[in-house]
Amino acid sequence: SKAKLFDEKTDMKTSFKDVAGLEGAKEEVQEIVDFLKNPEKYTSLGGKIPKGALLVGPPGTGKTLLAKAVAGEAQVPFFSLSGSDFVEMFVGVGASRVRDLFKQAKEKSPAIIFIDEIDAIGRARGKNNFTGSNDERENTLNQLLTEMDGFGTNTNVIVMAATNRADILDKALMRAGRFDRQIYVDLPDIRERKEIFEVHLKPLKKAEDLDTDFLSKQTPGFSGADIANVCNEAALIAARKGKKAVEKQDFLDAVDRIVGGLEKKNKIIT
Ligand code: ATP
Numbered sequence: 626s627k628a629k630l631f632d633e634k635t636d637m638k639t640s641f642k643d644v645a646g647l648e649g650a651k652e653e654v655q656e657i658v659d660f661l662k663n664p665e666k667y668t669s670l671g672g673k674i675p676k677g678a679l680l681v682g683p684p685g686t687g688k689t690l691l692a693k694a695v696a697g698e699a700q701v702p703f704f705s706l707s708g709s710d711f712v713e714m715f716v717g718v719g720a721s722r723v724r725d726l727f728k729q730a731k732e733k734s735p736a737i738i739f740i741d742e743i744d745a746i747g748r749a750r751g752k753n754n755f756t757g758s759n760d761e762r763e764n765t766l767n768q769l770l771t772e773m774d775g776f777g778t779n780t781n782v783i784v785m786a787a788t789n790r791a792d793i794l795d796k797a798l799m800r801a802g803r804f805d806r807q808i809y810v811d812l813p814d815i816r817e818r819k820e821i822f823e824v825h826l827k828p829l830k831k832a833e834d835l836d837t838d839f840l841s842k843q844t845p846g847f848s849g850a851d852i853a854n855v856c857n858e859a860a861l862i863a864a865r866k867g868k869k870a871v872e873k874q875d876f877l878d879a880v881d882r883i884v885g886g887l888e889k890k891n892k893i894i895t
Contacts, residue, residue, distance in 0.1 A: 639697040644690055645824045645849070646817030653808045654678070654695050657783055661699035661735045664781050676773050677784040677803050679743070681791045682810035685850025688787035689741055691810065695785065696737040704730045704738045708745030711765050719746070719765030727772040727782070735781040740769075743786035749795045766795065773803050812848055815841050821849045825856040832872040839873070843880055851887070855879045 641651055660667055660674045667674055680688040689705075696703035706726055711719045730736040740746075746765045773784060786804060788794065798804050813821055818841035826835065844852060858879035863871040 637697050637700055637702065639690065639693040641694050641698055643824065644687055644694050645820035646813045647687060647691065647810060650680070650691060650808050650810050651694075653806075654691060655698075657695050657785075658698045661695075661701050661737070661781065661783060664735070673802075674781065675783070675806055676776055677786065678806040678808055679791065679794075679799070679804040680785060680787040680808050680810050681789070682787075683789050683812055683848060685848035686810045686812060687849045688810050689739065690849070692737060692739040692785040692787070696739075699735070699737075701735045701737055702730070702733045704733075704736060706740055708740060708742035708747070711746050711762070717761065719761060720768035723765060723768040723772060730782045731780060736783075738782060738784045740784065740786040742788065743798075744788045744790040744793055747786075747788070747794045747798050749793060766798075770797060770803065812846065813852075815845075818844055818847060818852060821852045822856070825853045829856060829860050830870045832870040834873045835871075835876070836873070840876055843877065847883075851883055855883055858882055 644651060657675075657678060664674055680691060682688060692705075693703055704726055706722070711722065726738060730738050746762055746769065748762070776782065784804070791807065799807075819837045822837045822840050826837070840855075844855065847855070855876060856879075859871050859875040862878050863875040866875075868875070
């Protein structure tokens with residue numbers, strides 16, 4: 626059976642308001658929203674709408690969220706697959722999965738296709754690796770390139786892909802007419818962390834003593850995903866203690882726990 630590629634009911638609901646910080650990246654993707662909403666305006670003078678944009682940045686910085694927000698802002702369907710699915714789930718059928726994904730998106734066009742962890746299929750060809758078959762991965766990558774090249778000028782499907790390893794991607798992906806736009810999505814600075822806290826504190830029952838300036842100072846190096854995690858952990862810690870609202874100390878305990886988790890993760894890697 627076919628994987629369900631998008632959910633009409635829950636998608637298209639994300640907007641730029643859900644994405645805190647990332648002003649520069651949001652400005653860049655606003656153009657993609659405009660292309661999807663008003664293709665005729667852009668092609669009227671003979672120009673071609675870009676087919677792909679690559680979101681580059683560390684894990685958990687909001688790349689998936691941003692791509693979803695583009696679809697939500699343009700009110701177009703969002704089809705997504707992760708590069709790691711090709712390695713783990715679609716063994717032997719990678720190329721046909723790509724074909725299927727593009728076929729479905731074209732039928733619903735205008736649309737966004739999002740490929741997370743594109744490095745899993747888009748690593749430079751001809752370089753050996755020790756996990757699984759390279760031929761299989763190359764077939765999948767070749768199919769992706771073929772599909773992007775095959776878009777007619779009026780297809781109006783834009784492919785967004787995300788990676789934290791742009792350096793290892795096959796250069797063929799970055800050629801004109803493919804992922805020729807790269808958008809950087811960095812870790813948040815202190816001001817952006819404050820904004821991300823504001824987004825993720827909204828659904829919580831908070832004590833009066835919460836100060837987002839303080840919280841953002843306590844979380845250097847945290848990604849947006851880490852901050853979302855802190856807010857959720859803090860609410861669980863407070864609830865376990867039978868509190869009626871989440872307090873400053875619960876956030877500090879949650880930060881400690883997440884810093885501990887990050888340190889453990891780094892220890893395993895190095
Ligand atoms: P990965 O590279 O690990 O796939 P990613 O960059 O795609 O990560 P997301 O999956 O978009 O990151 O982020 C995970 C979650 O973290 C989001 O669903 C959201 O809750 C939170 N988050 C991350 N960045 C932001 C942000 N800038 N504003 C608000 N929330 C954010």
